[in-house]
């Protein structure tokens with residue numbers, strides 16, 4: 001077990017907090033919080049515009065962060081576009097790639113997507129009279145790839161899939177899926193939603209083989225307001241701009257405008273400067289702990305959680321997704337007897353246990369599973385066996401009150 | 404922290420009043436909250452300016468179920484004018500429900516956040532839809 005709680009000041013201010021909602025957003029370590037304050041106190045200035053030293057320093061720090069992100073996923077700095085969040089990164093793609101979608105083209109996604117990787121493509125398909133194909137899941141909550149060979153055709157322009165499901169916790173075998181798709185149609189653009197994966201699984205974009213990946217800093221111990229879009233250089237070059245305005249232009253005259261090269265072409269307006277600069281601290285924090293330790297810790301906690309919940313509640317609890325802990329991250333979604341997820345999370349909250357209830361921005365998946373809603377406990381490095389025990393005690397209280 | 408799940412609330416959840424189907428209903432509606440999958444079917448028999456009978460069915464959380472149970476109990480057999488404003492337009496009469504959020508929260512006797520507020524107000528929405 002990692003002795004990690006002490007790195008997160010929120011536990012000092014809320015000693016009773018049992019935080020089981022890291023899939024929604026992770027907590028922030030002290031190094032990140034301190035850096036936020038430090039930026040505003042020491043060199044708050046806009047980036048990329050002014051000659052004075054303060055602005056130069058900010059610009060340098062901003063670009064250092066870009067380099068740090070690039071290094072984190074084994075990419076080049078000019079392949080890293082800063083956006084506001086995963087959702088914006090994916091919408092940027094739907095908007096820009098969408099310009100080349102023609103009636104009858106095919107876009108492939110899956111039933112386990114977060115709405116932010118589903119709705120933009122559904123809407124694009126509608127606008128362009130393209131076809132939206134949806135990969136189903138099997139009984140264990142894994143992508144059903146049995147008809148991939150049939151699904152991917154010369155008409156398939158875009159395949160967009162999540163690396164890890166935010167409901168089932170399933171880790172999809174993304175690298176091998178990408179390889180198969182590229183074998184069938186090398187021209188298919190492949191997008192990976194890495195929002196849930198990136199703080200749990202080391203990502204090397206060179207080995208992954210995707211064309212684009214999207215993720216958010218706030219789910220990886222970093223600040224809110226920072227999204228990342230990585231794209232292969234030649235792919236980014238070929239995309240039209242998304243937002244127009246300051247920062248993204250090279251030259252503007254009354255009749256025409258020329259645009260900067262990527263990534264700047266996609267970064268119109270003042271970005272979340274502070275948050276982007278500070279994001280670097282979050283990456284350092286992950287690197288300091290190391291993915292090996294993160295995964296080991298998480299697997300221990302999730303194994304204990306799966307075991308304990310099943311032992312305590314038997315058939316009363318139905319845990320979604322695969323039981324193979326090597327194929328899942330610390331996201332544990334369940335239904336509990338006939339108790340309503342809202343009541344479960346409300347009663348747990350009375351003991352400072354934070355879980356999510358609802359459809360977790362994955363309504364198509366819940367419809368597929370014939371569940372109106374579910375309860376989700378998600379674990380990360382600061383969670384312990386004791387947190388699992390508290391969850392179990394909380395669920396016993398739910399039984400006692402609602403039975 | 405004290406529980407919002409007090410005895411009266413739980414009693415109305417476990418033994419909801421006016422639960423079931425109303426065979427001779429003359430107005431029916433269904434309302435749902437896609438966020439949590441809650442669904443309420445509300446049926447009334449309206450006669451002589453009164454809700455003579457009311458029933459509801461569906462599935463919901465403690466708050467939405469208890470809220471529906473309590474509200475149906477409150478309005479049953481009361482003249483519509485005690486909780487509605489009569490609106491006549493083009494010789495057609497409709498009723499605008501004047502009960503509000505605060506009334507429901509008082510009925511439930513709880514303090515809740517914005518997410519759960521939707522659960523609590525679901526039956527009121529159904530009633531408004533019914534009488535419109």
Ligand SMILES: Cc1ncc(COP(=O)(O)O)c(C=O)c1O
Pocket residue numbers: 023024085086087088114116117162164165166193195196216361
């Ligand atoms: C798999 C997945 N994709 C996308 C998102 C959207 O992330 P954001 O809200 O940061 O845009 C989330 C966040 O919940 C997610 O879990």
